[in-house]
Amino acid sequence: MPRSQIQLKRKGVSYAKYGYLFSLPFVIVFIIFMLYPTVFTAVIGFTDFKGVVATSFNFLEKPFENFIGTLNNKTFRASLVNTIVIWVMNFIPQISLALLLTAWFTNRSRKIRGQGAFKVLFYLPNIITAATVAILYSVIFGYPVGPINDILQSLHLISKPFDFSTSPLAAKFVVAFIQFWQWYGYTTIILISGVLGINPELFEAAEIDGASPSQTFFQITLPCMRTILIFTLITSLIGGLNMFDIPKLYIWNGGPANTTMTTSVFIYAQAFSGTYLYNRAAAASMIMFMIIAVLSAITFYLMRDRSEIRAKRAMKRIEKLRKGAEA
């Protein structure tokens, strides 16, 4: 910020101390409530700390015992697989629908009306408490009496009520559907605003060159949105890896055969319901922490000077289009 530097020098007084002073509340709270718990979680991962009344703990002789134990734990492995499967089952339809809606809503020749109202409707499920949504869906997909079973029976698609919570595939499908239903509106709005952020000159140039709407979408819109798409992918993945409310409450504790048990539900179950294996839960948490840290490092790298990179790329594309038009 060269401007402020000039001002500071002119005044002959240093205001630097206020920078430290004003960020002090953040730093203090960050150290107490984030940094310390993180370090503490990591430390517990190397100890024998368990039991509901335990307050003291000792470091293990084999320091990585909890981590190895967790990685070899069948339930943990299953929960990691479940988490990823449910996330994929939700993300692929979600990003596809969001892209389709984005293509429709930003198409300059279609001029779809009522976009504001549609966005309000699509986003609605996202703002509603996930706990409520989970219980609501468990009643809607209820067995033997529930709205979905009612509809399917009156349409004669099934002859007797279907239990959506005991079939492993159906249970995963419902959880993935709820995630999809809650998040596609959010993703659509993000993508649309991404398209609106693209330099309009690019679209004008494409129009002059006689590109069809689908050509414009695939050759200009999509490539320009690469960063925002990757950003959406990674943030969704991080969110998906922490999925807790829906799988926890749709079927209590991940279902009879752990079919919807996610890693967060696993960690919660290890530490806070019955077994009190804080050390194992801490080790599982740190494994998730590492995975998320890697993912957020990628996002961090991408967001660095994003505007600059985008501006450069836009210039290059315009250049290319001009050359194409001249040729």
Next chain:
Amino acid sequence: MRRRRKVNIGIYIACVILGILSIMPFWIMIVNATRSTFQIQQNAISLIPSTFLADNLKVLAGKTFNPLTGFFNSVIISTSATALSVYFSTLTAYALVAYDWKMRQPFFTLILAVMMIPTQVISIGFYQFMYRVGMTNNLLALILPAIAAPMTVFFMRQYMLPSLSLDIVASARIDGAGEFRTFNSIVLPIMKPAMATQAIFTYVTSWNNLFLPMVLLTKKENYTMPIMVSLLKGDIYKTEYGAVYLALTLSVLPLFVVYFLLSKYIIAGVALGSVKE
């Protein structure tokens, strides 16, 4: 031209269906809240409300689900957390934008680095720490951490960079205003739109939070709304369909009101959040 119109009609139909898909579960929920358990068992879907709202309320009043307690605890936590988060995030952003200090760049890098780390993965250490200092059933344990909200600081900084003119700050200095007063009386008003957007999202996120409150709060009188809702999964509600639907409705009513009053700003806020530059 005609083909395009036909395709457009298809698009409108698809959008209307998706819109119905968004509303339908809530509609079933609200209508069934007014129907008796017997009616629901006969026919789980009805578009017409019935007259059993009061009866359902009576059933609910005799059980553990207490919407008023949940509501008040959630209001206390969400309101305090939002106020602290928005104020201190703006202050931290101001430190990052207006002053030139040695650690400024490293500090900003730190904020970017921890922005994505969810509190859930450090919950074991957090719980044990709170347990040791006797804060497990203290609402402050859920309020105070809001002072350090990296995501909000990042957003505030991005908004402040182009909209706050440092000349104004400099002229306030010449007029003899202290740095802290300048922030409160000049910078805060400029940041109002960004603060409003962040306030909405912080409030909703805090209101909907389930994991940490569920870990920390063990006493019934401290339960937040989402924990109250999670009780509905228990066996005593197995056969009380009407009451369960009513309880769910009560738990989201405040959100519905807020959403339909502020939907314009919320949608704009979501879009803004994505253009983080």
